[in-house]
Amino acid sequence: MLTRRPYDPDRKRLFTEVPQQKLNLTSSEYFDLNRADIKGYIRFFIYEEPKHKQALKKWIEKRQISADTFVELVAQKSENNFMYLRYVLPEIASGFYDDLSLNQLPDGLIDYYQTHWVRMGMDTAPNQLMVVVLFILKEVGTPIPCQMIADIANQDEGEVQSVLDRWIEYLKPQQIDGDTCYNFYHASFLDFLKAKKELDKNRKLFKDVNQRIVDYWERQMQQEDEDDAKDC
Structure with a gap:
């Protein structure tokens, strides 16, 4: 299996003699499937991931929200990007966002990078x-x-x-x-x-x-x- 970005159906880059199938994973037909996988990944972190699950549960309970509400909103904020979850979920568990509410979490991967950039002091007087x-x-x-x-x-x-x-x-x-x-x-x-x-x-x-x-x-x-x- 090979992946590439950005996907351009008019530019063929893979030439093989064996049968091949091309999938545009940004197509709307995969949106719901991807969102379901995103939610499943978040639930795994809350209930099964041994390193972070207890801290995530405490973060959720402290804000008096349900786990389902957390899953829904974080999935929405992720914009269906697993890289966002790879960064944000461990940082929530580590206490990086203890001063923020659920709604204040970064919106999407670029907003996450910018939030971290600011919190590292890079916007005011960068080292x-x-x-x-x-x-x-x-x-x-x-x-x-x-x-x-x-x-x-x-x-x-x-x-x-x-x-x-x-x-x-x-x-x-x-x-x-x-x-x-x-x-x-x-x-x-x-x-x-x-x-x-x-x-x-x-x-x-x-x-x-x-x-x-x-x-x-x-x-x-x-x-x-x-x-x-x-x-x-």
């Missing part, structure tokens, strides 16, 4: 290191280790790791050649970052950072050439 780390991840676009980010940012590796830890729910750590490397978990968050004026690559700060990225790759290539010469 420069935090902004630079997000910019480096955005510009490089492939999984990279903390040490590389620290080198490009010219910052202490421990401080860079602290920034990565604060944004970890949006990142996908993976082991590559013995290093823990980081990349954005989902393209929708990368799309959100690209639209933020705080990460505009035309800012002088980011022009300097982009040059540091180029310098880093040049040093790496030079080191590889020197190593190859030694092997010869």
